[in-house]
Amino acid sequence: MSSTTNSVATPPSEAARAILVGVDFGRGAPFDATLDELALLAESAGDTPVARVIARRKAPDAALFIGSGKADEIKLLVQAHEAHTVLFDQTISPAQQRNLERTLGVPVADRTALILEIFAARAQSFEGKLQVELARLQYLATRLVRRWSHLERQSGGIGMRGGPGEAQIELDRRMIDDRIKTIKERLKKVQRQRSTQQRARQRNGVFRVSLVGYTNAGKSTLFNSLVKARTYAADQLFATLDTTTRSLYLEQAGASVSLSDTVGFIRDLPHKLVEAFRATLQEAADADLLLHVIDAASPVLDEQREEVERVLAEIGAADIPQILVYNKQDMLEESQRPRSPRDWVEREGGVRTPRVFVSALDGSGLDVLRAQIVEAMRGQNVALNLQDLTPADGADHPEDDAAATAISTEQQARNEHH
Secondary structure (H helix, E strand, O other): OEEEEEEOOOOOOOOEEEEEEEEEOOOOOOOOOOOHHHHHHHHHOOEEEEEEEEEEOOOOEOOOEOOHHHHHHHHHHHHHHOOOEEEEOOOOOHHHHHHHHHHHOOOEEEHHHHHHHHHHHHOOOHHHHHHHHHHHHHHHOOOOOOOOHHHOOOOOOHHHOOOOOOOOOOOOHHHHHHHHHHHHHHHHHHHHHHHHHHHHHHHOOOOEEEEEEEOOOOHHHHHHHHHOOOOOOOOOOOOOOOOEEEEEEEOOOOEEEEEEEOOOEOOOOOHHHHHHOHHHHHHHHOOOEEEEEEEOOOOOHHHHHHHHHHHHHHOOOOOOOEEEEEEOHHHOOHHHOOOOOEEEEEEOOOEEEEEEEOOOOOOOOHHHHHHHHHHHHHHOOOOOOOOOOOHHHOOOOHHHHHHHHOOOHHHHHHHOOO
16 A cells, blocks of 8 residues: 655644545546545535545555554644544545544544535525435434534534534434435425426426536536526535526527526535435426536546536436537637637537537627527427516526525625636
8 A cells, every 4th residue: 555645734723624535446446636626625615625645555444444554644644733624535434434533533524424514504495405404314324423523513614513512413313214204205395396387387388408517617607697697606616506597588599498507516426415406406307408517627627527427317317418518718728729619529329419618707609609509499499489487487496586686796706706
């Protein structure tokens, strides 16, 4: 087994310091050698990475995942940096988590717990909060220990949990199961309301377009640019969780379509989260056209695109026509930018798919994208005499309006990047 360790400047004392750990098991297993995405997840959860540890093993250690030698090395790092928590880029078992916490002396969380935590902090709508709570309870049900302080937050940062005055959760499996049952019943009611809205749009013959993409690819910024909305958009992971739907008028078609912004995807998105958010993701599965937004400036854009395709297949949306929207052209050097604002590529299965190059930030390429949407409508033999959407048609979800109104134009100008 070999490893490398990188340290960074120690953050202010009030920040939650985190040691990041990634293990390369080889054999083609997904692995981020930079741990940059884990660092972004940590920062999104309120933590500040102070050191990164890369280990290489043939297989996980049954007791400590990384082995006792590496655990001792990380313990020294925890002490040297006065770290509050250790975050793993891979999923660890409940037993491994407990053993690591005893060895390291600080709370330990894996990638799944981190994503669940961010979702819990970002969910705005009633439905979104229910979905996140369901996923978290299902996760906790497998980790029934008498202290879950590393998963409950009253102040920012994973390492800040467990302090004086913080609620100690002591629920047995039956209580969790009862709560899960209650949440599922509530979700069914909310989902019936959503189905009613969707049927209303279908009856009105509205062409449905959904934005999908890897988190932080710029979906919400693109959504705002297309429909002049004020959906929250920021340069961070999972800035938007709740689906927002608005009317998009296409002058070339003399018609409006419904445009929905959905939750972003990420590598190793917990299956329970995909399951819990299935109703929200249904917007994508029920769409007539998907705008697959890709961060053109990302060094791993191909891997991110493939991950989105994998989740689309999981929710039954693999066969829906797509337009590949390569966003953030403004972040590319002139020599890296395409000569033409659009072209065609062949996706898996020989599907010929249009590709459009845009910048949601400065608006370049958006006219080409609108024209491509109209072309897709014509390709599906859609009668271009659609009526404009009204709230009665389900163009707006009340909770989305509330969330949008809460953010001032001035705040958005500060927060919005891509």
